[in-house]
Amino acid sequence: MxxxxxxxxxxxxxxxxxxxxxxxxxxxxxxxxxxxxxxxxxxxxxxxxxxxxxxxxxxxxxxxxxxxxxxxxxxxxxxxxxxxxxxxxxxxxxxxxxxxxxxxxxxxxxxxxxxxxxxxxxxxxxxxxxxxxxxxxxxxxxxxxxxxxxxxxxxxxxxxxxxxxxxxxxxxxxxxxxxxxxxxxxxxxxxxxxxxxxxxxxxxxxxxxxxxxxxxxxxxxxxxxxxxxxxxxxxxxxxxxxxxxxxxxxxxxxxxxxxxxxxxxxxxxxxxxxxxxDQSFLAFQGAFLLLACLIETLAFLAFSRRQTLESLVERRTAELGRAKNEMEQFAYAAAHDLQEPLRVIASYAQLLEKQQKGRLDEESEGFIREIVDGAGRLKMLLRDVQLFLAEDRVPLSNRPVLAEDALNAAVTLLRKRIAEAGATIIASDLPLVAADERRLREIFVVLIGNAVEYRHSYRAAEIRVSHRRQDGYDVIEVRDNGIGIDPRFRDQIFEVFRRLHGRDEHPGTGMGLAIARKMVERLGGRITVESTPGVGSVFAVYLPNHPLRGFS
The missing domain is CATH 3.30.450.350 (CHASE domain)
Structure with a gap:
């Protein structure tokens, strides 16, 4: 890698x-x-x-x-x-x-x-x-x-x-x-x-x-x-x-x-x-020539200055781009290289927890559990960071995908969480779409996982996945009856590390929707949300309905 x-x-x-x-x-x-x-x-x-x-x-x-x-x-x-x-x-x-x-x-x-x-x-x-x-x-x-x-x-x-x-x-x-x-x-x-x-x-x-x-x-x-x-x-x-x-x-x-x-x-x-x-016309020509030379000179200076500024902006942009690429490369490498020592820490912490179970006081056992939990959260975070940074570098598939297969794969990965929450997944017939199977599966994982996580405490979670066509796009909607989102935060939820709730209430890295949005945009589409607090949310994924468009 x-x-x-x-x-x-x-x-x-x-x-x-x-x-x-x-x-x-x-x-x-x-x-x-x-x-x-x-x-x-x-x-x-x-x-x-x-x-x-x-x-x-x-x-x-x-x-x-x-x-x-x-x-x-x-x-x-x-x-x-x-x-x-x-x-x-x-x-x-x-x-x-x-x-x-x-x-x-x-x-x-x-x-x-x-x-x-x-x-x-x-x-x-x-x-x-x-x-x-x-x-x-x-x-x-x-x-x-x-x-x-x-x-x-x-x-x-x-x-x-x-x-x-x-x-x-x-x-x-x-x-x-x-x-x-x-x-x-x-x-x-x-x-x-x-x-x-x-x-x-x-x-x-x-x-x-x-x-x-x-x-x-x-x-x-x-x-x-x-x-x-x-x-x-x-x-x-x-x-x-x-x-x-x-x-x-x-x-x-x-x-x-x-x-x-x-x-x-x-x-x-x-x-x-x-x-x-006429002499006055010759004088007019002379005056206009002088004025034209002055305007040409000023225009040249103005355009040259603008070109200089544009060149400077491009150079600074290129420098920022290089710095960004270097930073992304560093972050990706760091996230990759930290996986191994993190795995070692988590493994030994789990072994220590098993060996010392019943030998340590309750406070010491709590410390060991915190190490294990922290290692798990850090592992999830490093995974999401790698996924987010690698999105622009991983090539797209050049074949259309059956959206229903991607949904089933996502449900399989989330089976345990869905069962624990007692959630119901209802899906209508989903078509072939212009998407990459891995990315579409990951998008479903994020959206359904969030719907399960942010379910309403007073009613059973129900998640409906449907399809419609609009203005040249295949629109896949994921509708839930969860706690909903305050309209003030509709755009902010797609930002990296943006969380609306404390980690004690709802665990997670805060990167899921940011990764989903980046993947959808890479596929040539967009993602939107409509939500009513206390009623539920509808996430709409817009994908081009021409199977080969946007693939390389």
Whole structure:
């Protein structure tokens, strides 16, 4: 037995070393996983925070761009309205000139005044019958004379005049390639005829250089990171970059008498890219990086400290385990080795009692009886200590056991005590259970022995052993009608050396129920008790009802 214990201890030492190495690898892996978890969490926080801050910066940049767009649209509207007002003035002048007959002589002087009032006026014309007859300045605009406005084949020219006839207001056409060269805007208005219902006299027109109008608006005020696009209501490009229309632009509308233009402003690289290139966003990234490094460092220190503490706990636990194993080995060896001198003491004490019977006084004979009784109790105690300590080391059987056979074996061992107490054992059919025969027999010995020992003094002891199935367990119940157990002590009775009564009242080692519980747990089950003082107790042994489960 001692050699087997030594082999068991050596095997446990090897297992402990393997377990320590596995624990170290587990701790390193846990540290890496925990640090990776912190990193992933920080990345998630950065992704969320950067998204929120980016949207905030986009809103700020769009607000600033909206102010710029509104200012440019206002300037452009003013520049166009100023020029359209000149066209309306020209219409009134021609209407008066036609009535007075002084139009041919007065037209150049009036037109020159209009031309000098705003920059970029390319020419001013009057077209009686919608054929250009008067133009100022004439130099450079000779090609304009004689142009039939209603028959002009260039796209949009005749349509502009037709709209002017319908609306009787100023119409704008352009940007267009001018006869005299360059890009310009043409504004026309119809001059009504004399008398009610008369046909229109004709039309007047002013041609404005497009570049002069745009320069007056100062589109160079647009910041470099923004771009703009100016186009007519039919999509014709007036100025700027058409690609801006694909960048989620802000739109400002410029109203004209018979149409409108649209001014679009957007970030050249996109609003999100503009926000992420902002200095404040770079500062946010730097601050978050510093904070993340600090958190990573603190997390590493915390996890490392926790790992150190866990390692220390494991080392201390291993040391305690080794000390416990050594103590158990010592206790087991001591209990084993004390059996022989105890047997010698008990044997000689019994021989002395027989030889000296009747020769010694009553007190001396009492001393010898105490030695014999004490040796017997010590023998029982050493047996129970060995049984308790060896429980984890003795292998389990790998075959199911008929519980009825284990019960009968236990009753046989307790036959003398049962007969002396006048107790009755009543057992129902017990099934095959997943248990070890020796252990199950010992469990029955403890439970039935306790039921006999703690029987009620006023009635005959009756012990019933039954079986039921519950939640995947075979439940064997041992029910007695004894003195019962105070509910306060239901858990304490399963502790080692725990006694609720004095040794003079009820002899025993105080280890029976502790051994029974350890055996049941080794079998993969549990043991419980329900008791009513003065009525009796029911001990329930729960065993897995799968015959091979829990065996090795």
């Amino acid at each position: 001692i050699a087997a214990m030594v082999r068991w201890v050596q095997g446990r030492a090897v297992m402990n070393r393997v377990r320590a190495l596995s624990g170290k690898l587990h701790r390193v892996g846990g540290l890496v996983a925990a640090q990776a978890g912190v990193t992933l969490l920080l990345l998630a926080v950065y992704w969320w925070g950067s998204g929120v801050y980016t949207r905030f910066l986009v809103a700020e940049h769009r607000t600033a761009a909206a102010l710029t767009a509104a200012s440019l649209a206002s300037s452009l509207t003013s520049a166009l309205n100023e020029r359209l007002a000149l066209v309306r003035g020209l219409t009134s002048f021609v209407d008066v000139g036609v009535t007075s007959g002084h139009l041919p002589s007065e037209f150049p002087r009036y037109a020159e005044g209009l031309r000098r009032s705003v920059p970029g006026v390319r020419n001013i014309s009057a077209a009686p019958g919608f054929v250009v007859r008067h133009v100022h300045p004439l130099e450079g605009n000779e090609k304009v004379l004689g142009n039939d406005l209603l028959q002009d084949a260039r796209p949009g020219f005749a349509d502009t005049v037709q709209r002017a006839i319908v609306t009787m207001d100023v119409t704008v056409h352009g940007p267009v390639a001018l006869i005299q060269g360059g890009q310009g805007l043409i504004a026309r208005q119809v001059v009504p005829g004399v008398g009610e219902g008369a046909r229109p006299w004709g039309a007047v027109g002013m041609v404005f250089d497009l570049r002069s109008v745009l320069d007056e608006v100062h589109f160079d005020r647009v910041p470099p990171h923004l771009g703009f696009a100016l186009h007519t209501d039919n999509g014709q490009q007036v100025a700027g970059d058409a690609a801006i229309l694909k960048r989620d632009p802000l739109i400002e509308r410029i109203e004209l008498p018979d149409s409108h233009w649209k001014l679009a402003i957007a970030a050249r690289a996109g609003w999100s890219a503009l926000a992420r290139g």
